[in-house]
Amino acid sequence: MSADIGIIFHSMYGHTHDLAEQIAAGVEKGEGKPQLRRVPELMSEGQLADAGAAQAQDALSTVPLATIDELAEFDGIIFGSPTRFGNRTSQMSSFLDQTGPLWASGALVGKTAGFFTGASTMHGGFESTILTMSTFAYHHGMLIVPMGYSDDAASKTRSGGGPYGPSHWSPQGEEKDGLSEHEISIANSYGRFFAEVTGKLAA
Numbered sequence: 001m002s003a004d005i006g007i008i009f010h011s012m013y014g015h016t017h018d019l020a021e022q023i024a025a026g027v028e029k030g031e032g033k034p035q036l037r038r039v040p041e042l043m044s045e046g047q048l049a050d051a052g053a054a055q056a057q058d059a060l061s062t063v064p065l066a067t068i069d070e071l072a073e074f075d076g077i078i079f080g081s082p083t084r085f086g087n088r089t090s091q092m093s094s095f096l097d098q099t100g101p102l103w104a105s106g107a108l109v110g111k112t113a114g115f116f117t118g119a120s121t122m123h124g125g126f127e128s129t130i131l132t133m134s135t136f137a138y139h140h141g142m143l144i145v146p147m148g149y150s151d152d153a154a155s156k157t158r159s160g161g162g163p164y165g166p167s168h169w170s171p172q173g174e175e176k177d178g179l180s181e182h183e184i185s186i187a188n189s190y191g192r193f194f195a196e197v198t199g200k201l202a203a
């Protein structure tokens with residue numbers, strides 16, 4: 001069965017958006033239907049411009065905004081957030097914190113969940129961000145789909161991506177530096193695997 005996969009992310013400088021698009025390409029290879037959504041921004045336009053994110057925000061504005069109600073319509077959801085002090089962003093937290101009604105009704109129970117991130121330093125939080133974001137899925141009774149080492153790139157990467165999920169290392173800070181070959185491979189493989197697993201569960 002072709003699964004509807006929500007890819008819900010926050011991105012300030014666009015790196016997490018790039019990763020989301022590669023995961024979406026993988027979902028399509030796994031016969032799934034990816035739906036990219038961005039969570040609402042909390043910073044003002046002025047603050048974003050001061051932080052050097054104005055251009056990236058223009059590109060992001062073409063992505064539809066995520067809504068809480070829509071989450072219940074997906075067969076599986078992959079959440080992505082840049083790393084902030086080893087954790088997800090407040091924009092992603094704010095969005096997830098509004099899912100109380102879905103938790104109360106059990107609307108997400110049994111759906112698949114996955115996570116991806118980015119960080120500007122090699123040991124600055126890829127794993128901690130993915131793992132701390134994942135507690136959301138436990139509380140909602142979602143089924144976490146791990147990346148594992150199903151793609152060789154998870155063993156070989158010298159940048160982002162690993163058994164916890166796709167990630168991107170952006171040492172240039174706000175500058176777009178492009179995803180590495182291994183990061184792209186892991187994002188594609190993960191999207192495909194996630195869609196295949198979700199399709200079987202939804203059938």
Ligand SMILES: Cc1cc2nc3c(=O)[nH]c(=O)nc-3n(C[C@H](O)[C@H](O)[C@H](O)COP(=O)(O)O)c2cc1C
Pocket residue numbers: 010011012013014015016017081082083084085086087117118119120121122123124125170173174
């Ligand atoms: C306030 C703040 C905190 C950050 N904390 C971390 C951190 O703990 N570890 C790290 O490696 N990078 C950290 N970064 C860098 C971001 O993770 C990186 O710029 C981000 O992943 C880029 O994603 P984006 O282009 O989608 O916004 C931080 C950036 C900001 C602005």
